[in-house]
Structures are given as structure tokens and as C-alpha cells.
Amino acid sequence: MATLSNRVSRWTLLLFACALANFLAAQGLILVGMTWPARAVSAPGTLAAVHLLVIGWLLLLMLGALFQFVPVITSRPLASQRMALWALIGIEAGLGGMICGFFGIAVSPVLAMALPAGATAVLLGVLAASWNLGVPLIRARPLRLPGRMVLTGLVFLFVTVMLGLSFALAFTVPALAPYLAPLLNAFGDHALAGLGGWFTLTAMGVSYKLLPMFMLAPEDRGIPGDCVHILGTLGFALAVAAGVAQVWVAAGFLRIAQSTGYGAITIAVAIYLWDIRRIYRTRRRRVIEVHNRAAVGAFGLLALGAALAISSLGTGRPEAGAPVGVFLIVFGWLGGLGLTQLYKIIPFLTWLGRYGSRLGRASVPRVQDLVRERRGGPWFVLYFAAILLGGGFALSGSALGFRSCMALVALATVGLVTEYWRAWRGHYARAHQSETAIPPFIANPRG
Amino acid sequence: MTEPFTLDVREMLRSGAEPLPKILQAVGDLAPGQPLRLLATFEPLPLYAVLGRKGFDHSAVRHGEGDWEVLFSPHAADAGPGAAAAAAVPRPSTDEWPRPSAFLDNRGLSPPEPMMRILEALEHLAPGQVLEALNEREPVFLYPELQVRGAAVRTERVGEGVRLLIRCAG
Numbered sequence: 229m230a231t232l233s234n235r236v237s238r239w240t241l242l243l244f245a246c247a248l249a250n251f252l253a254a255q256g257l258i259l260v261g262m263t264w265p266a267r268a269v270s271a272p273g274t275l276a277a278v279h280l281l282v283i284g285w286l287l288l289l290m291l292g293a294l295f296q297f298v299p300v301i302t303s304r305p306l307a308s309q310r311m312a313l314w315a316l317i318g319i320e321a322g323l324g325g326m327i328c329g330f331f332g333i334a335v336s337p338v339l340a341m342a343l344p345a346g347a348t349a350v351l352l353g354v355l356a357a358s359w360n361l362g363v364p365l366i367r368a369r370p371l372r373l374p375g376r377m378v379l380t381g382l383v384f385l386f387v388t389v390m391l392g393l394s395f396a397l398a399f400t401v402p403a404l405a406p407y408l409a410p411l412l413n414a415f416g417d418h419a420l421a422g423l424g425g426w427f428t429l430t431a432m433g434v435s436y437k438l439l440p441m442f443m444l445a446p447e448d449r450g451i452p453g454d455c456v457h458i459l460g461t462l463g464f465a466l467a468v469a470a471g472v473a474q475v476w477v478a479a480g481f482l483r484i485a486q487s488t489g490y491g492a493i494t495i496a497v498a499i500y501l502w503d504i505r506r507i508y509r510t511r512r513r514r515v516i517e518v519h520n521r522a523a524v525g526a527f528g529l530l531a532l533g534a535a536l537a538i539s540s541l542g543t544g545r546p547e548a549g550a551p552v553g554v555f556l557i558v559f560g561w562l563g564g565l566g567l568t569q570l571y572k573i574i575p576f577l578t579w580l581g582r583y584g585s586r587l588g589r590a591s592v593p594r595v596q597d598l599v600r601e602r603r604g605g606p607w608f609v610l611y612f613a614a615i616l617l618g619g620g621f622a623l624s625g626s627a628l629g630f631r632s633c634m635a636l637v638a639l640a641t642v643g644l645v646t647e648y649w650r651a652w653r654g655h656y657a658r659a660h661q662s663e664t665a666i667p668p669f670i671a672n673p674r675g
Numbered sequence: 676m677t678e679p680f681t682l683d684v685r686e687m688l689r690s691g692a693e694p695l696p697k698i699l700q701a702v703g704d705l706a707p708g709q710p711l712r713l714l715a716t717f718e719p720l721p722l723y724a725v726l727g728r729k730g731f732d733h734s735a736v737r738h739g740e741g742d743w744e745v746l747f748s749p750h751a752a753d754a755g756p757g758a759a760a761a762a763a764v765p766r767p768s769t770d771e772w773p774r775p776s777a778f779l780d781n782r783g784l785s786p787p788e789p790m791m792r793i794l795e796a797l798e799h800l801a802p803g804q805v806l807e808a809l810n811e812r813e814p815v816f817l818y819p820e821l822q823v824r825g826a827a828v829r830t831e832r833v834g835e836g837v838r839l840l841i842r843c844a845g
Contacts, residue, residue, distance in 0.1 A: 300815050442785050444811065446835075513785055576787070584820055588794030595787060 237299070239312040241577060241652070243292030244570060246320055248645050250284025251563070255638045258631070265627045269551060272330040279330075281558055283323045283350060286427055289566045291315060291357050293434065293573065294378060298361050301375050301437055302368035311360040318353025322346040326396070333399060340400045347396040351389050358382050373453045377433025380461050384425025387468065391418040410475045416541075417471035419554065424493065425464035427562050428530075432456060432500055435523075438569060439504065443511035443520055449503055456500045463492030490538050497534045501527055518601040518608065519571040525612030526568060529560025532619070552622045559637065560615045567644055568608065575599050575651040582654070593657040600656050604647045611640035679710040679746060688716045698722065702729060702747075710748040716741045718834050720809050724778040737834075772829075772842055775807035776800060782811055782836055790817040793841065797826060802845020810837045 254277045257263055262273030295312045299305055306312065325346020332339025365371060365379045395415065398408035440447045449456075467489025470482045504527055537553025575598035583592040618633030650656060682701045684694035694715075702711060711731070713719065722745075723733050731747040738744060779796055781789035789810045794817070796806055813830060814837075821828050825844030830837055 303813070303815065441812065444783065444785055447812075512783060579787070580816055584816075585823060587791055587820060588796075588798045592791075594791075 237292075237295040237306070237312065238309045239316060240292045240296045241574070243288050243295070243312070243316055244574065244648075246316065247285050247288035247292065248641075248648070250280050250288065250323070252638070252641060252645070254278075254280035254285060255634060255641060258634050259638060261627075261631065264551060265622055265625070265630055272334065275330045276327045279323060279326055281563075282422060282427075283319060283326075286558070286562050286566065287319060287354075288316065289570075290427065290430060291319075291361075293566075293569070294357075294361055294430070296573070296577070297434060297437070298364055298375075298378065301372070301378075302364040304364035304368050307360045307363035311356050315353045315357035315360065318349050318356060320353075322349030322351075322353060325349060329396070329400070337400070344393065344396040344400050347389075347393045351393055354385060354389050358386065372447075373449055373457060374433040374437040377429050377436070377457050377460075380457065381426045381430030381433065384421050384429065384464060384468075388418060388422035388426055391421065391472070411472070413475050414472045416550070417468045420464065420471070421468045423554065423557055423562070425461075425468065428497075428557075429457070429460050429464070431562060431565055432460070434569075435504070435565065438572075439507050439520065439523070440511075442513075442572065443507065443516055444513040445507045445511040452499050452503045452506075456496050456503065459492045459499070460496035463489045463494075463496055465489070467493065487542065490542055494534070494538055497530065501531055517572065517596065518599075518605045519568045522568040522571070522605070522608035522612070523565060525608065526561050526564035529556050529564060529612065529615060532616075533557035533561055536619075536623075549623070552619050555622060556615065556619050560612065560619075564612060564615065567611065567641070570648060571599065571604055571608075571644070574648045578652045578654075598651040598654065598657050599647065600650075604644065607640045607643035607647065610636060611644070614640060677706060677709040679712040679748075680705055681712040681714070683714040685714055685716050685742075695722075695725075699725075702726065702731075708749055710746055713745045713747065715743045715745065718743050719745060720782070720833060720836070720838070721778065721780050723838075724775060724807050728774055735834075772805055772840065773803065774805065775840065776804040777806045779806065779808040782809055784811070786812075786814070787816060790814050790820070793817060793839070794820060794824075797824065797841065797843055800843045802843050804843050806839075806841045806843075808839045808841065809833070810839060811835075813837050814839070 329343025470485035533556030540549030614636035621629030
């Protein structure tokens with residue numbers, strides 16, 4: 229018998245709101261020319277924008293989704309609802325500190341200390357979130373594929389944050405610099421652990437649950453699903469470990485291990501994309517909603533971004549294609565998948581919170597009545613097309629072309645945020661509903 | 676034990692015909708205590724509720740793709756000497772719960788439609804009555820709403836889906 233308990237995450241919508249604000253702030257930095265490709269990859273503006281994207285946008289988005297998703301896949305509540313809020317506070321405050329630190333390094337050693345202080349706060353926030361998610365995941369063992377992939381992702385998240393903290397200390401604490409400075413050469417492995425081991429494996433796990441659920445396809449992914457998880461885990465672990473080890477030891481076998489890791493990652497991504505195509509093809513729901521139609525753009529950009537990033541790493545000239553590959557993965561694959569799934573998750577949570585208690589007792593709108601797909605769809609087309617074109621301009625070295633595309637990306641993002649806002653406010657649902665009360669960002673105890 | 680009567684509806688199902696009248700006819704023709712052995716191309720989940728109300732337990736075996744064998748056996752109280760075998764079929768505990776008064780097949784619907792249909796159906800049931808529903812998956816968002824309404828729920832995995840028994844408050 230199933231346990232009865234509250235299944236609506238209290239802080240998820242607030243995390244999504246903060247994440248979207250950070251995403252727009254990062255796009256603002258790119259638009260005003262403070263980042264790559266107008267400036268160097270290691271310029272303070274680039275570092276600020278990158279961390280606004282990966283910590284402010286993607287990390288908060290992913291944690292917000294997981295605080296909702298993990299209790300669903302484990303049938304167990306989070307360790308603590310309040311811990312989700314502490315995680316948000318730690319990460320958001322820490323991110324602010326880190327951004328001050330990036331710009332402060334060139335100004336004064338005191339301001340620079342905001343960098344390790346901020347990184348420490350992010351670490352504490354991540355630990356709070358990991359504990360909150362890890363407790364139900366570990367208690368629910370043996371886990372099915374999505375849960376196993378999320379748990380693996382959390383381990384990579386810890387590795388990523390620890391590497392990042394080491395960089396911050398190497399930059400700012402002279403006493404530690406002799407020991408930690410060589411690690412700065414491993415910033416690519418920091419990115420690989422974060423974007424690959426954490427975000428990509430976790431996003432794959434979440435998609436393995438959400439896509440079959442809304443498209444009515446078989447959830448059990450069998451051997452291909454296990455291959456994605458095992459090869460992906462081994463691939464990212466091997467590539468990151470061998471990459472970091474080469475900071476101290478330049479051994480041939482480490483380079484072979486690193487290349488083997490890249491190979492395993494490539495195969496894992498290829499199997500995953502094939503398997504996702506299989507989910508779309510074997511779905512029983514013929515007409516699918518716009519969030520799953522648009523997600524195809526994210527899967528396509530994963531293929532392109534991963535191919536570009538891994539091929540340029542494999543050829544030993546990462547500076548040529550890797551930044552563009554990373555751009556396609558951050559904006560196209562992870563950001564794109566996030567934006568598409570928010571188009572379903574926000575109306576769904578709003579609908580539960582607003583109409584749950586009246587279901588069956590009064591006429592209520594359907595979840596799809598909270599959105600207008602004809603309005604949302606074109607923004608997704610613009611978003612993905614602009615990312616693709618922007619990647620092309622970046623590859624050809626045209627900073628102006630890239631920034632023009634980023635203006636279109638920002639326009640599409642603002643359009644989508646407006647649609648989320650309207651779904652949450654009940655803008656489209658008013659035709660079905662006489663009341664106009666606005667639901668809180670923070671779900672009430674019953675949801 | 677009385678030999679089961681075997682009814683093969685696989686050809687009917689493949690040709691798109693509705694086998695329910697023939698099945699009910701066969702059930703009506705069974706000798707007291709006699710089980711029905713049904714051969715079908717899929718697990719006939721809606722039939723479990725229909726024949727359950729007529730006093731039959733079921734046990735299903737999947738022999739392969741599109742090949743199911745289901746044995747419907749009369750309950751011990753309704754049956755003759757053959758009842759022991761039927762009673763040995765493992766069944767979820769239903770304690771003092773009455774037989775379901777309503778049945779919903781929510782397979783083929785994506786969330787949250789199953790939840791909406793269940794909550795709507797519950798409003799039409801009297802206190803203490805039971806609703807049986809077949810879902811694609813466990814309706815996790817339904818549980819808090821049932822709790823608020825004072826309804827109790829029992830969940831059982833059936834093949835790829837989930838069978839729910841929900842008893843109204845009262």
C-alpha cells in the first residue's frame with residue numbers, strides 16, 4: 229500500500245523564478261559584450277556569466293525540479309522541505325559572492341576573498357540539497373534507472389563544486405597557491421564533471437521518467453538505458469580523473485584513459501539519443517504537447533554540442549571547437565531542455581496548488597488550459613534556431629553575429645518567461661474560472 | 676476439481692470484434708464451481724472487475740507477446756469442491772472492504788487526467804463505497820487529495836500498470 233504524504237515541493241516555483249532571473253542576467257552580460265567571444269574565456273565577465281548560467285540558472289533549475297521529482301520517483305518525502313530553502317539561500321548568496329570575487333581579483337585582495345567565501349556558501353547549499361535529495365534516494369533502493377542516474381549525478385556535483393572551491397582558494401589564498409595552483413590547468417575537467425557528470429547524466433535520468441510519462445511510452449529502458457548510465461558514469465569519471473591526474477603526472481596511460489573516457493561518453497550519448505528517438509517512436513499518445521515537441525531541439529543540440537566538444541578535445545585543440553560545443557550544451561541541450569520542461573512543470577504545479585482541492589467538486593480548467601501552445605511554440609522555434617545560428621557564428625569567429633543571435637535568444641527567453649508567468653497567474657485559465665486569486669510562489673503545506 | 680471451461684477469444688480480438696458478450700455467455704453457462712480459462716491477446720484488466728463482481732478470482736499467465744491465459748475461478752463461498760485451488764491464488768488483502776461499486780479504466784491517459792477522473796467518480800459514490808481504477812502508473816499527486824477527502828487507497832501493480840482500490844470516507 230502506498231503511503232499518503234504531501235507530494236508537492238514547497239519551494240520549487242521560487243527556485244525556478246530565481247533560476248530564470250539569473251538566466252536573463254547572464255544573457256544581459258553576454259549582450260553588453262562583457263563575455264566570450266568578445267572577451268577571453270578567463271575574463272571576469274565570462275566567468276561571471278558562465279557561473280550565472282551553470283549555478284544561477286541550471287543548478288537552481290535542476291534542484292527545483294529534483295525537489296519535486298525525487299519524491300515522485302522514490303515514493304518518499306524529501307528529508308526536509310526547509311532544507312530546500314537553505315540550499316537556495318546558500319547557492320544564491322554564494323553565487324553573488326563569487327561574481328564579486330571574479331571582478332574583485334583585479335581590484336583588491338580583500339574583494340577577491342568574496343570568491344572563496346562565495347564558493348564555500350555554494351558548497352554548503354549543494355551539501356544541503358544533496359542531503360535533502362540523497363536521503364529519499366538512498367532509502368528507496370533498489371532504484372530504477374532515473375533514480376540511479378540522479379544519485380550518480382549528485383556525486384559528480386560534489387566533485388565539481390570541490391574542484392571549483394580549490395580554484396577559488398588557489399586564486400585568493402597565497403599560502404595555498406603552491407599546492408592548488410596546478411589544479412587551475414584542470415578547469416576543463418571541472419566543466420566536464422559539472423556539465424557532463426552532473427547536469428547531463430541527471431537530465432538524462434529525469435527525461436527517462438518525464439518523457440514516457442507524458443507521451444505514454446514504455447518507462448523500462450532495458451539494456452540500452454543501463455548502458456547509457458554505466459558508460460556515461462565510467463566515461464565521465466575516467467575522463468575527469470585522468471584529466472585531473474595529468475596536472476601532476478604527464479603519463480601516457482593517463483592520456484589513453486582520458487581518451488577512453490571520451491569514447492565511452494560519446495557512445496553513451498549516442499545510445500541515449502537513439503533510445504530517446506525510440507521513446508518518441510513507440511509512444512502511444514499520437515498528438516504530443518508543445519514541451520515534448522520542442523524538446524527535440526534540445527536533443528538535436530546535445531548531439532551537435534557533444535560531437536563538437538568531444539571531437540575538439542580528441543584532436544588536442546580544444547580551443548577551436550570546445551567553447552562552441554559548451555555553448556550548445558549549456559544553452560541548447562541543458563537550457564533548452566529546461567525551458568521546454570518548465571512549460572509543462574510550471575502549469576502542472578500551479579494547477580495542483582490552485583485547483584487540487586476542488587477537483588471532482590467543481591468545474592476546473594485542465595492543465596493545458598493554463599497555457600496557449602500557439603503562443604509558446606514560436607518562442608521555442610526562435611530560441612533553438614537562434615542558438616544554432618549563434619553557434620555557427622561563434623565557430624566562424626563572428627562576435628557580432630553571435631551577439632545578434634544572443635539578442636534573439638534573449639527575446640525568446642523573455643517570451644517564454646512571460647508565458648510561464650501567464651500560466652502561473654491563470655491568465656489563459658480565466659475563461660474557465662471566475663476567481664482571480666494568485667497562487668503563492670511557495671506551495672502551501674497541502675499543495 | 677471441476678475442469679475449467681476454455682474460451683479462446685484471440686481470433687475475435689485480432690479481427691476487432693468485441694468478445695465481452697461471448698465471455699458473459701460462457702460465464703452464464705458454467706457449472707457451479709467451474710472455472711473459466713480465457714485465452715486472449717492482452718491481459719483483460721477490465722474483465723477482472725466485471726467478473727470480480729460476479730464472484731470470480733483471477734490468475735493470469737503471459738505465455739508470450741499477445742498471448743495471455745487467465746483462469747477465472749469462483750470464490751470459495753460460491754464454489755464447490757474445486758474452491759481450494761482458487762482460494763490459493765495470491766490476492767491483495769481487501770479486509771472488510773466491499774466489492775467495487777464503480778470501475779474506471781484510465782490506461783492510455785496521461786497525467787493528470789486519471790487523477791481528475793478518479794476524483795470526479797468518487798463524488799458520485801456513497802460513503803464507504805469502493806472505486807476500482809486501472810492506471811498507467813502510480814498517481815502520486817492523487818494521494819494527498821484522497822487524504823484530504825478522508826478516502827483510503829490500496830495500490831497493486833498489475834502487469835505494466837497499477838490497480839487502485841479507493842474507498843470513500845464514511
